[in-house]
Amino acid sequence: MNEPGKDIDMRSKLDREKILESIHANVQDKNMIKHMLATEAIMRALARKLGEDEEEWGITGLVHDIDSELVEGDMSTHSKLGADIALELGASDAMAHAVLCHNEAHGVPCETNLDKALFCADPLSGLITAAALVRPDKLTGLTTKSVMKRFRERSFAAGVSREQVAQCREIGLELEEFISLGIEAMTGIAFDLEL
Numbered sequence: 001m002n003e004p005g006k007d008i009d010m011r012s013k014l015d016r017e018k019i020l021e022s023i024h025a026n027v028q029d030k031n032m033i034k035h036m037l038a039t040e041a042i043m044r045a046l047a048r049k050l051g052e053d054e055e056e057w058g059i060t061g062l063v064h065d066i067d068s069e070l071v072e073g074d075m076s077t078h079s080k081l082g083a084d085i086a087l088e089l090g091a092s093d094a095m096a097h098a099v100l101c102h103n104e105a106h107g108v109p110c111e112t113n114l115d116k117a118l119f120c121a122d123p124l125s126g127l128i129t130a131a132a133l134v135r136p137d138k139l140t141g142l143t144t145k146s147v148m149k150r151f152r153e154r155s156f157a158a159g160v161s162r163e164q165v166a167q168c169r170e171i172g173l174e175l176e177e178f179i180s181l182g183i184e185a186m187t188g189i190a191f192d193l194e195l
Helices: 004-026 030-050 054-063 080-088 093-101 113-133 144-152 162-171 175-187
Strands: none
Touching (some): 030 054, 030 175, 054 093, 054 113, 080 093, 093 113
8 A cells, every 4th residue: 555645746746747748749949848947946946945835836837838839929828828738737726827927918916926936937047047058067156146247237138037037025035045046946957958
C-alpha cells in the first residue's frame, strides 16, 4: 500500500508531465519554452520564500504562456485562451486567474499574491536571460549587482517592463532581493535553459 503523501506527489508529477506534453504540442519556439521553465523556477522559489504552495505557483509559471503561438500575436486573446487551457489541464480557478491577469491588455487586476507574483516573475525571467546571454559564462557568476545595472539601462532588454518587475514590492520583496532570488532559481535549472 502506498503512503498517502506518495499518491499526491506522483499525481503532481504526472500533472506536470501532462502540462509539459501540452506545452510541447502547442509551442514550437524553444526560447518560449525556456522562458516558461524559467518563470516556473522563479515562481517555485517565490512560493518557498513566501510560504505558499510551491506546486501551484510553479505550474502557474510553467503554463502561463501556453497559448503564445496559438493566438498568433493577438494580445487581445493571449492569456484568455491560456487560462482556458490551464483549466482544461487541471489548474485551479486561482491559477487560471493569474494566467489571465498577467497580460495587462485585458485590464484584469492582480488581486492575490499568486497573481502579483506571476505578473512580476514573467518579465524578470526575460531580464535575467538577457543579462546571462551577454556574458561568456552565462548564468555562472551572474550577480545581482550586474542585473541591477542592466535593469537601470532602459535600452538593454528594452521589451522588459521595469515597472512590472518592480511590482515585486506588492508581494513584500525589495527589487534586489527579488532579482537575487530569480538568479538563484534560474541557475538551478541552467542546463534546461541552456544558460
